[in-house]
Amino acid sequence: MTMEALLLAPVSLGFISAILGALISVTDSVVNNYGEVDININNGKKSLKVKGGSPLLGTLAEKDIFIPSACGGRGSCGACKVQVLSDVGPHLPTEIPYLTKEEQAQNVRLSCQIKLKAGIEIQIPEALFNIRKLKTKVKKITSVTHDIREVLLEVPEGTDLPYVPGQYGQFEVPPYDKIKEPTQRAYSFSSNPNDKKHLEFLIRLVPGGIVTSYVHQHLKEGQTINVVAPVGEFHVHDTGAQMICVAGGSGMAPFKSIFANMVDSGEIDKREVWYFFGARTTKDIFYLDWLSELEKKYPTFHFIAALSEPQEGDGWTGETGLITDVLHKYLTTVISEGNKEGYLCGSPGMLDACMAVMRKNNMQEDKIYFDKFA
Amino acid sequence: MSPILNPFSLFFASIFTSNILLANFLGMCSFISISKDMKSSNGLGLAVTFVLVITGMANWAVLHLILIPLGLEYLRYIVFIVVIAAVVQILEMVIDRVSPALYMSLGIFLPLITVNCAILGVVLFIEIRAYTFVQSIIFSLGSGLGWWLAIMALSAIRKKVDKAPVPAGLQGAGITLITIGFMAMAFIGFSGMLQVQ
Known part of the structure; x- marks a missing residue:
């Protein structure tokens, strides 16, 4: 076989592929060029001119309007919901799992999944303008x-x-x-x-x-x-009811902020606060000094840490066992009376288990507020 | 060489007597799964017909202008598939732009047209039977319309079957395959009238 014959096949294949590739990119640049489109937010409160063709979430972010998104636009958290007033086609299979029936009826969409093809009218909470x-x-x-x-x-x-x-x-x-x-x-x-x-x-x-x-x-x-x-929507409700707070691991974060703010405002003296913190060993507990100090200073503040796997010789004298069991023990004894509100922050598994304990102890479902890790 | 040179006979033969689905049993996967919804069937039928005509012409041109003159017929399978894939890719972008609803309802079956046996089947028939360019267009258009007709007929029948008391073990794919068998027999009934080889 000559060199020429050997080269013929790959060259011809390459030539055909190149023509087809060129055809595809030409079509792409013609068909997927949506030009400038208008976004009308909250009935003309704000209107934007943007380049079409990209998902709504990212396009809005470029214009400094940040729809909450925990996953960054991968369609795996379901946080970036917006109500769309214009027709952008039926809900996609990637959106349905994150939307309730009511939300679907109101045409609430995941902004990371909708491609901007034409002018669009959307409704978002005013608070998002502050983000x-x-x-x-x-x-x-x-x-x-x-x-x-x-x-x-x-x-x-x-x-x-x-x-x-x-x-x-x-x-x-x-x-x-x-x-x-x-x-x-x-x-x-x-x-x-x-x-x-x-x-x-x-x-x-x-x-x-x-x-x-x-x-x-x-x-x-x-x-x-x-x-x-x-x-985010997680915050302390100003009702004066006893706060039953439960956290694990880095779920400590919002409570640190909440308690520090309550100390500053003086509210910590006016309201009973029970803070349950679950950890495996003493290695997983932190801010112990600060929390014990708060407890000493304010008779209304109670801090209960529980270790699920206390080690021998670690000198732990506090509660032991699963945080749910400890919570149940307190809810049936020391804090069985009075108006209560639940505040929870941690992993989904821990949260669901604690919510079940709270419900079992007659706390109202709509008085249990939580921040679930996504 | 094809015994049918009359373009009308070729056209009707490819729709009825040599129906690509019911006489040659090509393109069955999407035929069975999409036919449960009439609207999607209609859309897919249109898409298949469109892709068939375009790929029929494109592949005829590639075969006769590039492969045969260069003696590269042995590359035909790979080239045909690449051309089909590119056409489907372009079609997908166009449908997404022109009719997002159709795009949504076709879902995964639109890109899967690439590997729809009916498409490659028709292209290979064109090559084996040495059709001319015009004959290729007629044959692929007829085959596409035949495919479209068959899937519409099946989805209409399935709509009736849904209301019928089908034994538990035969529900879904089972009764559908039996239905297809009866349809195939009915279509073969035409075969004495015209023959396309």
Whole structure:
């Protein structure tokens, strides 16, 4: 066989493929060019001219309107819901699992799943206009346990970021190693909202987690980090009822912020607060000194930590056993009486179990507020 | 060489007597699964017909203008599949833009047209039977319409069957396959009238 004959087949195949490839890219640039489209938000309250063709979530973010999203647009958290008033076609199979029947009837959509093809009219909560992307500086990183880091950020001079304790911010880490795109994950503020200069997060290392691994292995003091904030509905309800708070691990964060704020406002003296914290061993407990001090200073504040796997010789004298059992014990004895509200923050498994205990002890379902880790 | 040179005979033969689905049993997977919904069947029928005509023409041109002159007929399978894949890709983008509702209802079956046996089958018949360019267009259009007709007929029948008391063990795919068998027999009844080889 001559050289020519050998080359003929691959060259011809390459030629045919090249023509087809060119045809595809020409069609793509013609068909998928949507030009400029209008986004009308809240009946003309705000209207934007944007480039079409991309998902709504990212397009809005480019225009500094941040729809909450814990997963960063992968369609796995279901947080980025918006009500769409114009017709953008039927709900996609990727949206249905995250939407209730009522939401579907109101044409609530996941903004990360809708591609902007034409002008669109949407309805979003007014509070979302306050969400901003801040360029913050990492001031201090402290390991509070073997797997939880306290990250203190300095907000830019002159920013006023009012937030309610219990709200969260979306921490954005730059591309690193094999991660090619900036990645956002949501973490509750653990800082005192009266400290206008700083934001603080508690970030627990999740094996394989993109953002948590970055925070634990790459993040350095002095570095700049983007935070989209404030987001979220979790907050203390001003009713004067006894607060039954339950947390595990980095679920400590919103409560640290809530208690610090209550100390500042003096509310901590006026309201019974029971704070249950579940951990496996003494290695997983943190802020013990601060919490015991609060307990000593304010007779209305009660801190109950429980270890599920106390080790011999660790000198633990507090409660032992699962946090649900300890919670049940207190709810049936010391705090069986009075008006109660539940506040929960932690892993979905722990939250569901604690909610079941609360319901069993006659706490009203609609008085149990929670912040579930996604 | 094809004994039928009359374009009308070729057209009707490819729709009825040599129906690509019911006489040659090509393109069965999407035929069975999509036929449970009439609207999607209609859309898929249209898409298959469209892809068939385009790929029929494109592959005839590739075969006669590139492969045969260069003596590369042995590459035909790989080339045919690549052309079909590209056409489907383009069609997918166009449908997404023009009719998002159709795009949604076709779902995964639109990209799966790429591996729909009916498409490659028709292209290979065109090659084996040495059709001319015009004959290729007529044959692929007829085959597409035949496929469309068959899936519409089946989905209409399935609509009736849904209301019938089907034994538990035969519900779904079972009764559908039996139905297809009867349909095939009915279509074979035409075969004495016209023959396409």
